[in-house]
Amino acid sequence: MSTPIRFFYRGAVHEVSGAPTTQTVLQHLREDLHCTGTKEGCAEGDCGACTVVIGSLENGRLEMKAVNSCIQFTPTLDGKALFTVEDLQQAGGDLHPVQQALVECHGSQCGFCTPGFAMSLWGMYLKSEGQGCPSRREIDDTLSGNLCRCTGYRPIIDAARRMTELPRVDFDREALAATLRGLQREAGAVYSAQGQTFHAPRSVDELVAARAAHPQAVLLAGSTDVGLWVTKQMRELTDIIYLGHVEELKSVREHDGLLEIGAGVSLNDAYAAICARYPALAELWQRFASLPIRNAGTLGGNVANGSPIGDSMPWLIALGSRLVLRGPDGERELALEDFYLGYQQKDLQPGEFVQALRIPLPRERVAFRTYKLAKRFDQDISAVCAAFALELDDGVVRQARIAFGGMAATPKRAAAAEALLLGRAWDEAALADAMAALAKDYAPLTDMRASNSYRMQGAQNLLRRFWLETRTENPLPAEAVNVFA
Numbered sequence: 001m002s003t004p005i006r007f008f009y010r011g012a013v014h015e016v017s018g019a020p021t022t023q024t025v026l027q028h029l030r031e032d033l034h035c036t037g038t039k040e041g042c043a044e045g046d047c048g049a050c051t052v053v054i055g056s057l058e059n060g061r062l063e064m065k066a067v068n069s070c071i072q073f074t075p076t077l078d079g080k081a082l083f084t085v086e087d088l089q090q091a092g093g094d095l096h097p098v099q100q101a102l103v104e105c106h107g108s109q110c111g112f113c114t115p116g117f118a119m120s121l122w123g124m125y126l127k128s129e130g131q132g133c134p135s136r137r138e139i140d141d142t143l144s145g146n147l148c149r150c151t152g153y154r155p156i157i158d159a160a161r162r163m164t165e166l167p168r169v170d171f172d173r174e175a176l177a178a179t180l181r182g183l184q185r186e187a188g189a190v191y192s193a194q195g196q197t198f199h200a201p202r203s204v205d206e207l208v209a210a211r212a213a214h215p216q217a218v219l220l221a222g223s224t225d226v227g228l229w230v231t232k233q234m235r236e237l238t239d240i241i242y243l244g245h246v247e248e249l250k251s252v253r254e255h256d257g258l259l260e261i262g263a264g265v266s267l268n269d270a271y272a273a274i275c276a277r278y279p280a281l282a283e284l285w286q287r288f289a290s291l292p293i294r295n296a297g298t299l300g301g302n303v304a305n306g307s308p309i310g311d312s313m314p315w316l317i318a319l320g321s322r323l324v325l326r327g328p329d330g331e332r333e334l335a336l337e338d339f340y341l342g343y344q345q346k347d348l349q350p351g352e353f354v355q356a357l358r359i360p361l362p363r364e365r366v367a368f369r370t371y372k373l374a375k376r377f378d379q380d381i382s383a384v385c386a387a388f389a390l391e392l393d394d395g396v397v398r399q400a401r402i403a404f405g406g407m408a409a410t411p412k413r414a415a416a417a418e419a420l421l422l423g424r425a426w427d428e429a430a431l432a433d434a435m436a437a438l439a440k441d442y443a444p445l446t447d448m449r450a451s452n453s454y455r456m457q458g459a460q461n462l463l464r465r466f467w468l469e470t471r472t473e474n475p476l477p478a479e480a481v482n483v484f485a
Contacts, residue, residue, distance in 0.1 A: 263300025
């Protein structure tokens, strides 16, 4: 029996039945609810015109996050709250400070992208209570998923500052949290419509059972990739198993010298936890996709997807991370680099799924860096992503782990370069040999992002950059050798 989708919308609990399981939130807003403030620009989570804010209970706490409604499926709203640009209007018709600031600072011209900007700014507004004016870095990060072809961004950035100077408008978090608590289900639910089924387990045990019963079902976490299967590839997904309600997959904890991150932890929350231990990852965190994508996507999903150009895998492999897999026979652990057997091929047994990642905590004498080469600073897929972790003892390399994305059919270690470095002084001669050895480790392809020669030269130069920053004598600060592409 199908269970209707229930979520909080425009001041009341809204129920949906009969809509396709792969109907996007944007489609539901515009076509069913005739709520047309939210716009479709790209249908792939890049332009931000469709940005909405989703309220959900995460481990009992209310979280408000801006996401792209064009790639989120309507059934994922069950038990949550949906806010659109129409919700910003105040009693009596007054503008919200976010809207007023955009007006005063001339932050809108044609207006098509403005609702998305307004919702991204509102998401920041909710987090900025009592914190004063946001920094330029915070503003840029907030707006990283919103594109505008008219204003040149400067007026919108001005509006982000101005909105905090206007009289504050409070948001009743407690009332919303209480409403959402009343919408939570004690057990998993199944929603069916038009020959499609959406399974929403609430525990790992229910997830294992659903996976065993429906082995061909698509596992859905943040929908940042699967959403495009529907909106761009026009694929028909008959069965979906949604991981977003399994709280056990959303834990972050330290134990036995490891940081364990559940597969359901969002990319943004996962990177926040990791960067607190590895500050060298802060730049990659900022450059990984956009904030709405990081709010929706999960680290476990990024790893399970296994894209050769995914930005998480190189540094996870370089640090020696391991996967916890769960299936009908219990848990299984293996090194992340052993998980990828070939292009889009993984070491997954029938019924298994990624349950968690275990990342070694920082160790003394291990120099670690990661770098990304892409055509844009924000929201761009890497041409090359590199990660290096060398254990140095009095300037001698005792252990070397080097991994690249974008250089092979899978995220892959540089075995030949690593072997040449072991037991040698970390000097320019060793560097030159390791750079040359990369040509034995990889045969990169040419595509729209970069040529094979660019990729190889870029990979070699990133290794040199790592040496410049970590050499024993006269190391250079990162900003002195920063080479964004």
